Amino acid sequence: MDGRTSLANETDVAGNLDAGGGDLFRAIANSIDQMVWSTRPDGFHDYYNDRWYEFTGVPAGSTDGEGWNGMFHPEDQEKAWAVWRQSLETGEPYRIEYRLRHRSGAYRWVLGRAQPIRDASGRIARWFGTCTDIQEIVDAREVLARSRDELEALVAERTADRDRFWTNSRDLIVLVDAQNVVRAASPSFETILGHPPRTLVGLSSLDLIHPDDAPSSSEALSEAFEKANLTDFENRYRHADGSYRWISWHTAREGDYVYGYGRDVTAARCQAEELATAQDLLRQAQKMEAVGQLTGGVAHDFNNLLQIITGSLDLILRRLPEDETRLRRAATNAMTGATRAAALTHRLLAFSRRQPLQPRPVEVNRLVTGMSELLERSLGATISIETVLAGGLWQVEADPNQLENAILNLAVNARDAMPDGGRLTIETGNSHLDAGYAHHHAEVTPGQYVLLSVTDTGTGMDAQTLSKVFEPFFTTKEVGKGTGLGLSQVYGFVKQSGGHVKLYSEPGQGTSVKIYLPRRLTDGAQEEEEAAQIVPGGSQRETILVLEDDEAVRAYSVEVLRDLGYGVVEAGDGPAALRILAEQGERIDLLFTDVVLPGGLDGAEVTRRARAALPDLKVLFTTGYARNAIVHQGRLDPGVALLTKPFTYADLATRVRDILDAP
Template sequence: MAAQTWVEHTLYVRTALLQTLSTLQDAETGQRGFLLTGDEIFLEPFRNADRTIGERLGALERTILDNEVQMQRLKRLRSVVADRLAALQKRIQERGAMPDATLADRLKVGKRLMDEARGIIAEMLADEERLLTTRNAEMRWTVTSTQIGVAGALLSAALLGWATLKDRQRQVAELQTANVALRIALKQAAEQSERRERVESQLRQAQKMQAVGQLTGGLAHDFNNMLAVIVGCLNLLKRKMARGEIDKDSLIDKAMECVDRAAALTHRLLAFSRQQPLAPQTVDANKLVGGMAEMIRRTLGESISVETVLASGVWRIHVDPNQLESAILNLAVNARDAMNDEGKVTIETSNAYIDDNYAREHAEVKEGQYVLVAVSDSGAGMPPEIIAQAFEPFFTTKGPGKGTGLGLSQVFGFVKQSGGHIKIYSEIGQGTTVKIYLPRFVGEGEVAGPRREPSAAGMAFRGSPETLILVVEDEDRMRSIAVAMFQDLGYSVLAAGSAVEALALIKANPDIDLLFTDIVMPDMNGRALAEEALRRRPDLKIVFTTGFSRNAVIHNGVLDRGVNFLPKPFSIEQLAQKVGAVLGVMETT
């Protein structure tokens, strides 16, 4: 009877383990159902599981007190179950307020905890399986001994022994049936987990497609508006010229304004997607902020009070100074708009340290030393739901025509592309602070000076006809425009539609001073052309241009060292400034 008792004990332990696993799965299923539908009814299985899981683990503990190995596993299982239930509860509370990247990380952690729980239960079941095998063997030996003992007894004793044997065989059959049912249950649990993962993957894909639709819709809307103005101005300009009217400047200015806005929109999209070409330099944040303080005051207007609070001993950073200035100015303008053109904007710098706990709670953030640049306003503040959407492209709280909704997304893209972190802190009625954390730079390098605005003399620069420039561009219209711009600036120009044609011109014209080449071209790209040209003419000056940032002179979003680059689209003033600086006839600004 002792062997049978131990077999029944093992079966009870197995049943308790399966009930524990089922309870934990019920909790996960209820939580997932609530997250997908928002219906409170799905939380009932989670709450029931949360109430009963402790009782089930307690019952399990009482049955395995004699097994030290199983008790150690139960201790691990309690910890994993507690972590999983806490994670499920936290996700329920945060429903709808978490970025896609954070949600994906939480799902991975949840899956890892559930897999660990299943693994522990599987280990405990396997141990019980071994015990069951041993105890079955002991029970069979007991049955056989009983048969031998009653063989010489009376017929009634023999019949009793036969009945006992049958009863034991029935129990063995029930055990085998229970084993089959257990295997089926485990298989079904695995299939259910796979189905949940597929549903979650489909949900994430749907969210991504929704974001892409919002992005393309906003982009098409803004570009259509700008194209409508440009087309309208060109049509009116053509009609005025046909009538001999000379009042054309206002139409040209409106068209150029829309072109500039379209170019700015493209740069903002590249910044948001972290594909804008950056030219990082060693930067002193105090000098940069101090140097642009007056410009910020002029930009924000006299009704806005601007204060800079610069900490002493601020570390150096390695970023694109022009993009950092643009980000700070963008945040300052947003702060002014949040205060309805009246209030105070404070720009602060300091050293900061992001610890491991903060880094674990925020996606794409690394522990370490940072330089903090914070822009604060005394406005009305933002509620949590607005903060959650603030960095989304084309999201804006401003009225129609007062913002593209790309300002903060541009700042976000620049900060992330520079290896930093950005965070918004806001309270209703108390104002808003946007904090930018940029990694500390400990390398060598000369600190970049403050940027100066182009002078009127620079804008009116005119080249020399003695300077010969080779323009290489495979797109016919772009090539003809570039040639015309160089000629208007006073340069002598040769043009080529391919790298092969360009190399032939370089061979035939040894007096070419500068190669101005597109990068993305068929057969041989601009970088390969430049390398071959420099092999033949080591003194040749080269300027690259492109409208596509993923190319041969930009890697990981950063321009290669020593590269002269002018992004498309560019104005004739920008062309004059860049080429003049490369040729050494104009001071860079």
Template structure:
């Protein structure tokens, strides 16, 4: 029994050291194949199997007429999902998709022939799906003890990756070859086109060195400047440039030489006949060279100059016409108002002389009313010129509209239906609330006049967000705005009327029923507030006027915060006020008010005199100064100098003209306030008491 085991071990010794396939071969039921049990294998088969098991190269034996497959570990990797089913199978059944190919291999090999294939393409199903592969295949017969071939040894080296890489490289190489050919063709075409353009272009073409010396110019230089290329090449542009443009052109050449492209740079070159020619240049740089393209714009410049001169003459004529309208309108209105004021004062004087003082009130009221209307007219003029002094505060327009609704209903009358469409969550805007109320009331009155037979009046608010394009169409900066729109169903306007509606003194109302300042005042107020006014109208279909005002990040002031300070007691501690104004009447009135309140008043008629008093040791608790002062120092400059000398000094600016720039466009330091002339005695008295008593 022991001897039999030893013989079996010796019979299977050829499998030793063969890796995983040795174990699989040993465990395989070979009795079920034509090879029979391992113990009965021929010496040539055992030797062949022993050799292939120890090879690192994929090798398979196809033994006998059926081509029974026995292979090594390396071949099992090649077999993929077919392993280990291939072991012991007939080659035709193991690889049915290439059965015809293997039939030929068996036929040649068992006849004693050899076969060799390089990068043989086959389609295998190693993982259950068709797969295109390439292999190097070498087939050799194995001669048995009988001297005849008993099997075949096949060395299989897969070259799929190599073949695919070579094909990709070949495709890439072919594509590169085609691309190179195409590039060469295009270069040739572009060179030919460039030469054609160079010769035939009617514009100036030039190549310059970085120092401004021409290396080449095209024939157009002769047509445009009367210069043959030979007269230009090798010479600096300074020899041809118009003298006044030499410095700017040198800067442009220096910039172009550093790689900056010039677009639309204009200068003048001197024609050979001595006259100037305007040229618009575009440049690009490459290495040490500047490529320049110049278009003759002399005719355009001359036309533009003629057009500008004509436009200047037209604008001057329009200005003179507007000035005539303005002065005529002001003279007419102020003559009426002055008649009321002067006449009332004369009647007061006469009644005092007659001792009839009981009748003075009616004349005082008449003079006061005319003066108030004159003040309103000046405010309108300043608004249309965008130079009024505004008192901007954070305002919620919905609340303002609600507060005016009853007034508007009474103003437009019962024949007109009023609807208010207030947007929810309306943003706050920074605006002079009184001026906005006046603007809204004016728009509603205009709407009423446009609907003599009655109609629908709608007041609508909304939040608006303007992108770059929309803002440009509205002549505004991009951003967030609050809109207040007044829409009527009245007669509407033609495009020509809409185009002039904001012009001063332009009106479509009958003579005596409109000054033509209403819409211009509204437009000026909107622009001065950082917004815009727009009219949308169509004849017979009504009109919509919209105010667009910038959104303000702050909250609306409460009623208590916005209110005027309460009246303070009279002066009790010898407070002193410096009054600086070049108008003696104003100084007299303010000083009288101060005296009534118990304050001491010091007067100065210009900034220099006021500054001299400030430098003295006299007590000064408040500076009241006009903004527009003679002598080279305005009121704001005086106030700043005063605070250098007396830090924290309180200041009240009074102005009859809107020097907004002088007082900081509403950006006043703490302790500074502004009042607009004309003002009532009661108003300035209240303001002076409040400022001095303010802590």
């Protein structure tokens, strides 16, 4: 057959399903699994195969014409008709998915397809279509779609978690490649270091690191790429304001990148450093306190010995004939040596804060000006002295003699540090030490202070020397040229006066000692020094009770007082003195008592008990070591009179007369 005959035969079959070719078509259509249907050119359904009726369960012929549309799910009917009409109008193949009612009453998804058959002239002769049950495919597709949605949701959630971690992390997170180039930086870089993350991308990871930390940081990063992850590696990163922050890093390598996780530990390091500093200050304070206790005790015993020596020499000098030149010279030399020894013990007591101070209002500018001649004589012609005295300087309350002695000690130390000459500058000013400063310096109370600064252009000191300068007997001078007690005396006096002393020095850059004395909050006139008096005597009608446990010291005191003309009664301990006072109370005009006595009954307690019976009893204390019994916070208790050991014949005579003559 030629092609025209074949086409004509197919057209005949397609056009007339009732002809013999129709039987063949129906046989073929009923042999396949799909539902097969056919319509006339105008879309009128006039054929369904057996599969259609098996699937739908409807009677034969019930779905001819437009009855088939009633088999669709109500939600799909409009769409199915619209697509079918479109195909009928255009001749385009028909394809649609819709839900078809199954014989069970449920709807199942099917795929409907149809093709037009045309005659030789090109006109549509018939439509042939199929319906394929795709419910399982749709179910699988829905499962797949649901899984995809769930996966996408999970991925989105994980991504959001990661983004939240990245965005909200309070630690630094950075991604660095093998060339040390920053590929990503978390927003926390701006929060912690002030650098927007976008400005860091493309920079070297070492660009913000402190220059001193760059070598170790570069080595650590190489190790993070090549060997092992870093743990608690610390370096300093530059903040946008120019300061540096300490960052502790942990790293993790992934492929050709290293993730760095950095925590700002600046505050923790500062706290650790402050703790270490505080511990050092505490250890230093404890050491100084221990040394002070030791030196104070030594000074007490030594002062008693010196009292015996100087007292005996004083008596010898008073009683030697004028023509005994040789003996007088020897006694004078011995007295000079004893006086120098007394000065040493005085400095020991100053360091241990056991010297009894007699503070009064002091104008520091006036005191410095009054020392100008003394300083010039002490320093020599090779050293120029410059004073920079602040106007409106506050008053302080301090022992003027001890303050003058402290300035002189500092000046002499400065002279020794400038063997080839130089410049000494004494400067005053009002100052305020705040709580921040006090936090870093032991025994400093925040408040207003008067600053007295003594600065030289000498050789200076290194850090190791600076740490020991206030310790007694420590000196950098040659043997025989210094006792090592000058700065310790300054230290003790300032601390005992409630002040603060700070020393600054560098080798070759000179030294500056700054003394801070508390401001006197009430104005008061500075007292003038009392004029020297002639040694006054006494009368046998005036009786003095001498209470002293050291026999030699007691013997000297008794002898001097009798030599001055007083009547004297003596006692070696507190109970004995109280018995005498009980027996002769009305006859005793003055109790001259040591502070430190054996047996637990000191001079202060004896005085308290005695005045319970004799309220008008006059008392003069003596001691080589200020105790809390009569001295508190470096000051004598109100109304307490004190004569420190070692004292001279004239000292004792004058002090006793003053007290007896007082109202």
